[in-house]
Amino acid sequence: MTSNMSANKKIMEQAVRLWIDADACPGPVKDMVFRASRRLGLPVTLVANRRLSLPPSPLLAAVQVSQAPDEADHYLAQHAEISDLVITADIPLAARLVTKGVAALNPRGEMYTAENIQERLALRDLKEVLRSVGAVTGGPPPYHNRDKQAFANSLDQWLARHCPHQSDQRS
Numbered sequence: 001m002t003s004n005m006s007a008n009k010k011i012m013e014q015a016v017r018l019w020i021d022a023d024a025c026p027g028p029v030k031d032m033v034f035r036a037s038r039r040l041g042l043p044v045t046l047v048a049n050r051r052l053s054l055p056p057s058p059l060l061a062a063v064q065v066s067q068a069p070d071e072a073d074h075y076l077a078q079h080a081e082i083s084d085l086v087i088t089a090d091i092p093l094a095a096r097l098v099t100k101g102v103a104a105l106n107p108r109g110e111m112y113t114a115e116n117i118q119e120r121l122a123l124r125d126l127k128e129v130l131r132s133v134g135a136v137t138g139g140p141p142p143y144h145n146r147d148k149q150a151f152a153n154s155l156d157q158w159l160a161r162h163c164p165h166q167s168d169q170r171s
Contacts, residue, residue: 015043016162019080021088022046022062023072026143029087029107032152034060040163045079047072085158089140091117091124103158107143109150111158 018033030046037044037059045061046052049072052062065071073093080086082101088094094104094112104112112120 015083017081017084018042018044019076019084019086020044020046021072021076021086021090021093022048022052023050024089025087026107028143028148029151032148032155033087036155036159040159042159042163047075083162085155085162091120095121103162105151105154105158107151108147109152109154111154 018037020030020033022030025046033044034055034057036042038057041059043059043061045063046054047063047065049065049067051064054060054062063075065075070093073090073096076086076088076093077096077100080097080100080102085103085105086093086097087105087107088097089106089108091112094106095117097104098112098114098117106112110116
């Protein structure tokens with residue numbers, strides 16, 4: 001086996017954990033992740049700077065971090081492993097994760113990759129500058145059904161690739 005194949009095999013053998021950057025994650029995304037967790041028996045950890053209510057399940061856990069800026073991001077960047085998937089809309093966090101080799105998926109279904117993360121960071125920074133001078137206002141667009149569907153599709157694709165031994169449990 002080549003070293004790259006060995007590394008990929010090792011990743012596939014590690015337990016997969018799903019992480020949610022929960023401070024601003026849409027409810028429908030959490031619900032989809034919880035269903036996938038039940039279906040495949042995957043642990044999910046939500047990280048937020050506030051107390052979270054979770055449905056009863058031994059697979060679900062919540063971590064409450066301090067109110068300090070970016071504390072949830074720091075926690076996720078430190079604890080997520082290369083075999084894991086982190087759901088986040090936070091582009092700087094996604095950049096940290098991608099650099100570490102951790103998969104990151106936004107709630108609208110876009111996978112952050114080494115190929116697209118620098119462009120996403122540059123666009124985010126540009127928008128921040130434009131907002132600071134009053135040229136652009138408002139937040140992200142509303143979360144629509146097409147966003148839910150795109151997220152569901154991307155999540156299913158990632159799970160099919162990274163949890164093949166569990167794919168026969170999919171409904």
